[in-house]
Amino acid sequence: MRSSPTLFPFRFRFRLRRLTGSHPQRNAHFRLLLRLFVLTLLLVVAYKGMRAAFYGVAAYQDVVELQTLRTRSLTPAEKLGQAERQLASLSTVMAGLDQELDIFYPLLRMARPLPGYGPALAAGPELVGMGIDLLAVARDALTLAPTQLAAAVDHGDAAALLALLEALSHQDPTLAGRLAQVEARLDQLPIGSFPPALAGPLGNLQAVLQLATPALRSAPVLPQMLGFQGARTYLILVQNNHELRATGGFLSGIGTLRLENGAITHLEFVDSYDIGRDDVEHPWAPPPMQRYMGIDLLFLRDANWSPDLPTTAQLARAIYQQDTGNLVDGVITLDLRAVQLLVGALEPLTVPAAAEPLTADNVVDQIKEFWNRPPESEATLQGGQFWEWWERRKDFMPMLAQAFLDKLQRGQFDFLKLANALYTALDERAIQIWVEEPILAAELARMDWDGGLRPPAQGDFLALVDTNMGYNKVDAVVRREVQYTVSWPATAGEPPLAQAVITYEHPLAVPGHQCDNTPRYGSGYDDMLRRCYFNYVRLYVPAGSELLEVEGVETDSVVSQRGENNTQLFAGYFVMLPGSRHTVTFTYRLPPDLTPENYTLAIRRQAGSPPLPVTIQVDGQKTIVTVTRGRYTWPAPGAKERSLIRAPRGG
Structure with a gap:
């Protein structure tokens, strides 16, 4: 017979009393034990x-x-x-x-x-x-x-x-x-x-x-790619993400890196305007470039029209070979964010022409200063020696590269800190790498380090791609955010409705400013930040999506067509005054195979763009994130709250 619950505490206290009792000797023994x-x-x-x-x-x-x-x-x-x-x-x-x-x-x-x-x-x-x-x-x-x-x-x-x-x-x-x-x-x-x-x-x-x-x-394949089986040469595309282009920024500089037996035997940078021959045929520029920028032929500096870097890299390699006669084994991109990360890993970095050692905090400002006043030169943009200034405005690139290389060769750096900077740059796509070698190319794609426009095999996909068509550096200050909503109609079987609302903000007000898309340098680098934003906006979504409406772009600029790598592309053009806000809204139907039960979303952040605030609302379930990495997946893989997206649909 089981003991009564009320009886057990009594029996326990009785036995404890028997052990300790009130006997002084017994108590002393217990305390001693x-x-x-x-x-x-x-x-x-x-x-x-x-x-x-x-x-x-x-x-x-x-x-x-x-x-x-x-x-x-x-x-x-x-x-x-x-x-x-x-x-x-x-x-x-x-x-x-x-x-x-x-x-x-x-x-x-x-x-x-x-x-x-x-x-x-x-x-x-x-x-x-x-x-x-x-x-x-x-x-x-x-x-x-x-x-x-x-x-x-x-x-x-x-x-x-x-x-x-x-x-x-x-x-x-x-x-x-x-x-x-x-x-x-x-x-x-x-x-x-x-x-x-x-x-x-x-x-x-x-x-x-x-x-x-x-x-x-x-x-x-690494011995081959590091030049142990013959020298390997890589094309470096230096992207200025203050002037945003599809793969990360305007191609301001062009570098070549040669590896032999695992060592760097050649590293050189030149102005991107120095690469180009008039006696060879160049491809036609994309129609939006022809229409809004007056660019008819595609030279290397404008070759990154496609946001899919493998596509852009192969075009850039072909144009570079045509213009120089040199064939490269791969293409590497890096932007100002990558420069900050790498300098931060090696700081302080000494460049003779700089007034102080370079660090992650001051390197971008120092680059702007070098652009305004080239090192080892008295020429300035406003000093009456325009052509000398123009020819030397990017002289800082080889000087910075040499300082970086010198520090690496001396071994005076923290290897783990440099590895962290390199990984962060790859993870954020501040550095992107394309190679022709299939094994390494597959591994780079697997890690999402090749800059590929890669929609998932199943699920929703959203990739915002901005192209600055204004001959300015406005993207250094422009902020953007996205509100993305997906809902299913009350009628069963109908495809989901999606709406992407993109808000742009230009924080630098310039009273009385008149928008002028003429190529010009103005009074200096910062002057190029205080101009109108001439933007060609593209939205890449799943193949089979149907555009219903676009608001906030010029009516005759709207495009809906098949995009790269099994995507659908919606696009349009707008102009925004400095000191203002502008909203672009894409409304479209998603493919009918997306249901509340199987819905997932992959967001691809454009290389070179700042962290992207996104508000996601799917069938009543709301999430607010800031996308800092190259790609964000919602809900997160393995999330336990999948059932939350099955909220009741409105009537």
Whole structure:
């Protein structure tokens, strides 16, 4: 017979009273046992804590040794051997740390609500586990090529790198997968809530992992692409995103990068206006360029009309070969945001002509100053020496590139910080890369680093593409936001209705300003910010969508046609005064196979554009986001709230 719930507490108190009782001797024995137990527990905790501290110090020392190894005067084989020994020691230390901390893990996980260090303490068990797994991957990777590296001692770092890449091309196929698992676990941690002293290194590590995983998958072709099997030349398109174009900005500068045996043997930049011959045929410019900009023929500086970089890159490569006779092996774009990120990773960066060392905070202002007053020249835009100024206004590009290259070659930089800057630039599409080699091209597309206009196989798609047609730098200040609404009619089976409302704001008021689309420089760089916005706006949506109405553009400019890569394109042209707001609204039907139950949305942010605020309202469910990465998916993969988008439809 089960005990009554009211009887159990009485029996428990009775037995406890029998143990402790009121007998003085019995009470003394109990207190003695309790003190012994607490003392023993404290001794165990102290012992475990001291051993954990010992392992923590040892781990820190091993990490410091690994960090300084890169700058030590050792041969590649010696560096490899030392790295293997340090990694083995660190692995042993981390395993010991994990064992000593094991009894503390339940308490650490309970510390999450604590202010300040709570989230970091709660993540301690996972961080230690990831460290052990990551060390195992690193040790396996380093043991792939000891023979090859030893044979490369007399041939320098380039031969050592080739040996390592060749070994990685025959790697255990699980290596990249194991690294991706560690990366995925790190992605799940709330790094943003950790103290800065921990969040910074973890963020850098995260970037290294996100670069290393695709590099491992591309290892079979990296020796070829790095020039170990013959020199490779890449075309660099320098995009000024203050004058927004489809792939990120006006092609202000053109660079060539040559790699031989893993080393940079040539890096040169010229004004984009210097690339172009009048004695060869050029393709016709797109009709909107002809109509609104007066551009009849397409030269390299205007070649980035298509927002799909693989399409643009192949056209740019063909025009470059036609104008120079040189064939390149790939195309790289970078904009001012990329310059900020890379300079920030190497700061302070010394450029002789600059008044102060360059940092992420001042590099854009310094570039504008160099444009207004070219370095090592007395010519200015307003100084009566226009043609000398015009010829030298971009002289800063090779000087900045050389300062960057010098710092890399001296090795005086934080590798993890640079990796983080590179990953961020790729993730935001401030840097984009296209190559013809199919294995690497597929990996770049997989990571969304090739600048491709890539709608999903299923679901909704939205890509806003602005093209500044005003011969100015207004995009440096123009702000834009999108309100996107999708609803289903009450009648079952009818296609969903979509409306994209795009609001532009030009914050710099210029009283009495008259819009003039004549190419001119004015009084300086900042003068080109205070002008009208002549914008050709394109909206890429799923193929099969039907345009119903466009508001806010010139009536005779409206276009609806098939777009690149299985999309539908809606477009139009408008002019906006400085200091004003302007709204463009596209209303259209989406394909009928999109239902409330299967609906997803992929938003592609235009390269070179600032973070894009978007308000999404789908069948009554509202979400507000700011898209900073190249692509945003709603709802997020694996979201548990999918049922929320099945809100009742209005009648």
